Amino acid sequence: MDKKKLKALKLTANTLRQDVIQMLLAAGAGHTGGPLGMADVFANLYFNVAKHDPKKPHWEGRDRIVLSNGHICAILYASLAEAGYLPKEELKTFRKLDSRLQGHPARMDLPGVETSAGSLGQGIGVAVGMAMAAKLDSKPHTIFALMGDGELNEGSCWESFLNAHKFKLDNLLVMVDRNDIQIDGYGHVVLPLDPLADKFKAFGFDVFEADGNDMAQVVSMTEKAMKTKNQKPRVIIWKTIMGKGVDFMQNLPKWHGIPPNAEQAAEAMKQLQAERVRIEAEKA
Amino acid sequence: MKASLTLHPMLFDKPEKKATRDGFGEALLELGQKDERVVALTADLGESVRTHAFEKAFPSRFFEVGITEQFMIAAAAGLAMEGKIPFATTFANFGTGRVYDFIRQSVCYNQANVKIAVTHAGITLGEDGATHQMLEDLGMMRTLPHMTVVVPCDYLETKKAVWAIAEHVGPAYLRMGRANVPLITTAETPFKMGQANVLREGVDVSIAACGVMVYPALIAAVELEKTHQISAEVVNHHSLKPFDSKTLLKSAKTCGAIVTAEEHQRTSGLRAACAEVLSESLPTPIQYVAIEDTFGESGTPDALLQKYGLTKDNVVKKALAALRMK
Incomplete structure (x- = not known):
């Protein structure tokens, strides 16, 4: 990818992060760390990789972006708004009464949300079902299933992986947010998952791993995975930093499920704006 | 019939x-x-x-x-x-x-x-x-x-x-x-989701049944007539949701007493559906035939139905009890 495009994606990710901070501040409750950590992956998906049309959210040929760990929906809503599925103003209604932006995504409320998710380990099954349907109808679109690593604690995820392998779903691309943090603490303490790549390999996946906060890697590894078609499901394990971009949030489990207060939000915005200036100064 | x-x-x-x-x-x-x-x-x-x-x-x-x-x-x-x-x-x-x-x-x-x-x-x-x-x-x-x-x-x-x-x-x-x-119904028997079928008309007591309890309800109604000179209505509530409140209320109004019969716990199933409707619109005495807040066990289907009271006899007994409440 040329540097200009890469720079544009970095700027988009920065915009999404700023939107996330503003949303969480306005909401006064919600998950901050996960959305910040996945901003780069979402920016690449919505603004580089996936075929989709905000004007026709139900267009049959679209790639499906299925968020399985619904609690990081702030980044989904920010991406959908940036893409034009909803007015940016509406982001301020997140988690409020009568809003289409529910605390966890609701399919019937907001076009662009492929499945309701919140209770973990279900969206992946829905995504596999969508991939089965696409295979049956010989449709070429890709089903992206975004998952948290904590979510992989749920046994039902592994039921879905077994079946993704059985039905040779090479139209499915799973993306795991490997930040090693969940509500009760560090993932490797709460319930160890390593060796995670080996587990996926043993379940019959083509496995890719990369730094999910380095846009160049995010772009190239997604491209590589998209080109890989071996009649097997694919997974990219994105190593990310929960809270990425805001130094006092980074890698601290307490920021999994809380919003910033006004002072913290101001500091976060300051840091993200400084980062934006740095990105803009990059040679393209 | x-x-x-x-x-x-x-x-x-x-x-x-x-x-x-x-x-x-x-x-x-x-x-x-x-x-x-x-x-x-x-x-x-x-x-x-x-x-x-x-x-x-x-x-x-x-x-x-x-x-x-x-x-x-x-x-x-x-x-x-x-x-x-x-x-x-x-x-x-x-x-x-x-x-x-x-x-x-x-x-x-x-x-x-x-x-x-x-x-x-x-x-x-x-x-x-x-x-x-x-x-x-x-x-x-x-x-x-x-x-x-x-x-x-x-x-x-x-x-x-x-x-x-x-x-x-x-x-x-x-x-x-x-x-x-x-086999109770035939190809000609109408079926509309959300609409209960009155299989047998009666005026003294109405038996609301679903699933495997529809048959015992029907033979109970025959016995009630022959042995007790009681006219029992039998309604097949095949749809629990949407629930046919209209047919239930009409039957309750005619008969003034209801017996529910289902192969389910006594709470939350057909009995509950009937009680919810009747308590709001037409308070009517209700007796039930259902599982008494317990688990089942191994056995043949017939032996289990007997032991757990999902029988024609129990429907008759509960119909008589419902009549006494009128």
Whole structure:
């Protein structure tokens, strides 16, 4: 990818992060760390990789972006708004009464949300079902299933992986947010998952791993995975930093499920704006 | 008997018996032939739930997912959201309690057009015992927003129910049994989802029944007339949701006493549905025949029905008790 495009994606990710901070501040409750950590992956998906049309959210040929760990929906809503599925103003209604932006995504409320998710380990099954349907109808679109690593604690995820392998779903691309943090603490303490790549390999996946906060890697590894078609499901394990971009949030489990207060939000915005200036100064 | 319903002529002599699940298997095949959107999933119970004919006819539209019921429900939701009409099939306990949260979030909250078709419900599952005898499913399913709940009473009613839930756009739960049960209805008997059938008209007491309890209710009504000179109405409430309040209220008004009969816990099923409607609109004495807040056990279906009181005799007893409350 040329540097200009890469720079544009970095700027988009920065915009999404700023939107996330503003949303969480306005909401006064919600998950901050996960959305910040996945901003780069979402920016690449919505603004580089996936075929989709905000004007026709139900267009049959679209790639499906299925968020399985619904609690990081702030980044989904920010991406959908940036893409034009909803007015940016509406982001301020997140988690409020009568809003289409529910605390966890609701399919019937907001076009662009492929499945309701919140209770973990279900969206992946829905995504596999969508991939089965696409295979049956010989449709070429890709089903992206975004998952948290904590979510992989749920046994039902592994039921879905077994079946993704059985039905040779090479139209499915799973993306795991490997930040090693969940509500009760560090993932490797709460319930160890390593060796995670080996587990996926043993379940019959083509496995890719990369730094999910380095846009160049995010772009190239997604491209590589998209080109890989071996009649097997694919997974990219994105190593990310929960809270990425805001130094006092980074890698601290307490920021999994809380919003910033006004002072913290101001500091976060300051840091993200400084980062934006740095990105803009990059040679393209 | 109500002539307009053209019930089975041998009903009270030597009733022919067939399993509801056999009706399901046949209807699913016919449905598959008519509508290519229909797909089926099963969780290692294809033979028991009678999806084999469908599998043979439409191998690419049939998904054997192994013993992964949670996945099966979620995947059915995904298939439905892509325009398929998926039938997710397994036993009643694995298709409800085990996967309740999946039905709640991925099927009902998504308003996904998933048909959950289960067999082996209730104690008539028999020898496998209490672990497999689901007796709480109707309560779980009918409290879910957007869910439709149908409990056919026999083989032919099951076939009609399969067609009806396929036509209906939205989540649906179809509850079937394992055992062979008497043929009550005929091809001519009308079936409309959400509309109860008054099988026998009466004026003294009304028996509201569903599923395998419809037959004991009918023979109880005959005995009430012959032995006690009591005129009993029998209503087949095959649809628990949407529930036919109108027919229930009309029957309650005519008879002034109700007996409910179901192969389910005494709470949250048909008895509850009737009590909810009557307590609000027309307080009426109610007696019930149901499982008394207990688990089942191993045994033959008939022995279990006897032991747990799901019998004609108990319906008669409860009808007399209801009459005394008038």
